[in-house]
Amino acid sequence: MKKELAAKIAIFALFAVICLLILIPFYAVTIASFKPGEDLIRYGLNLRFDVSAMSLDNFAYLFTGDHAYFKWFFNSLLLTVVQVALTLIVSATVAYGFAAYDFKGKNMLFVCVLLIMMVPFEILLLPLYRLIYDMGLMNSYSAIVLPGVASAATIFFFRQYLSGVPKEIIAAGRVDGATEYGIYARLILPVMKPSFAAMAILNGMNSWNNFLWPFMVLSDDNKYTLPIGLKTLLTPYGNNYDLLIVGSFFSIIPIFILFVAFQKYFIDGMTAGAVKG
């Protein structure tokens, strides 16, 4: 038993060290958000905890200063909510079509869903950019929402979930004279509720953190999302570092709170794609 205790201590020590390494960047950015931006330029991002150099000035500036941070913040919030709501409802509908029916071309279509998951989206950047330009959707949120509205990973997850829902519900609905769409809206959607949480979190996190594509299609700084706005603060002159660091710190907070409150759904959502053994 002595050997077992030694093993327990060794494993715990190993994990404690790794945990410390993982938390260092968070610690550094938290500390830095209380120090003047010029410190960052002069000494670099560091671990020094020096109360005399720390103040709430950056936070005061964040909440009262003349800058677009909260404009970006609410743009991101709006875009995330709209994108998640539309993506979930569209993807769930498609998944129901795949799960509940046998129809001609079903297998081929489902292969297309899997194919999307395997093709790097980045390859499509330029032609998609041209297409959005031709459609007159440049600088609009539609350009960001539409291409992802039938999300392959989300469809895949919902279809898996629906395969565990008894088919008798559908049959009973038909006997009662409900239409095909009525069965979906009134009988199936309520049953799917638990699976929505995990997918809302997965899609919400992706949307909140999405950078490259919005960066390409949004040119009006009134429409910038938080990641784009923060990126514009990263200038070679470092003149915006006060806001950059405190803004970066503050942008993590909402997701942290959500994570602590809904941990189980985060984990279900993130591991949704992994194949079962």
Added chain:
Amino acid sequence: MVKRFLYSQKVAPYVFVLPFVLVFLVFWIYPLASSVGMSFQKVTLGQEAQWIGFDNYAKLMGDKTFFKAVTNSAVYMVLTLVILIPFPMLFAVLINSRLMWGREFFKSSFFFPALTSVVVAGTIFRLMFGEMEGSLINSILGWFGLDPVKFLKGQATGYIALVALATWRWTGVNILYFLSGLKSIPDDYYEAASIDGASSWQKFTRITMPLLKPTTIYVVTISIYAGLAMFIESMMLWNGNNSPKNIGLTIVGYLYRQGIEKNNLGYAAAVGVVLLAITMIINLAQLAFSGMFKKEE
């Protein structure tokens, strides 16, 4: 009449999957086809496109910067695979073992970095790997009496910064994948092995690893994809798409540079097609090698 048609059991499934079909055709097939088409053309925005056959591809084969980008992406992919498969697998096994204290705590704290956006994480790592003596990494090197390093100006140290960022963000996520794979292995297997007198190492190599194979294949597949398509991490570390001697240039970075920055859309499309081909070949080879296709027969 129309109503009865739309409401019939034969037509309803097509109505349900219609949004996917539309998105797939408009935002995937059309751009993909036009990308392939563009790669055989000389395209500049605002000018008539010109067919030039395989000229773009011929030019690519002699383009040193392109090969630099391919090398960087390939090295990054290999390094992330070497680190982000075995270690998370081992950690997941340890977390799952009965010798673990603080299981839930460690699981969540390892996952925290995945919550940050690439922009925020990249900014933090850019500053941490700053070249000043007082910057985080250099000050740690200083404790051991080492001289400060200009991380983002050298090739090897540049890779270290990129891989450190990837390791930081993805270790926790991969641990979760392996943990969900471990859940599907029945405890009886281990009990039976114990009765037969198997050591922990034997249990790991004979039971855990083979039964984790589907999970491992999945994680390898998404890691290959993510490694080869990496771009924003590099863009954040070097604050733009230009790094000294292109040490941080990736394939997608080169596609972006040619297509958006130099308005050379045809050439950029050829880069994209080559990237697609490389990704597909590596992933299919990996799947064939691991016997994925055999199993389905």
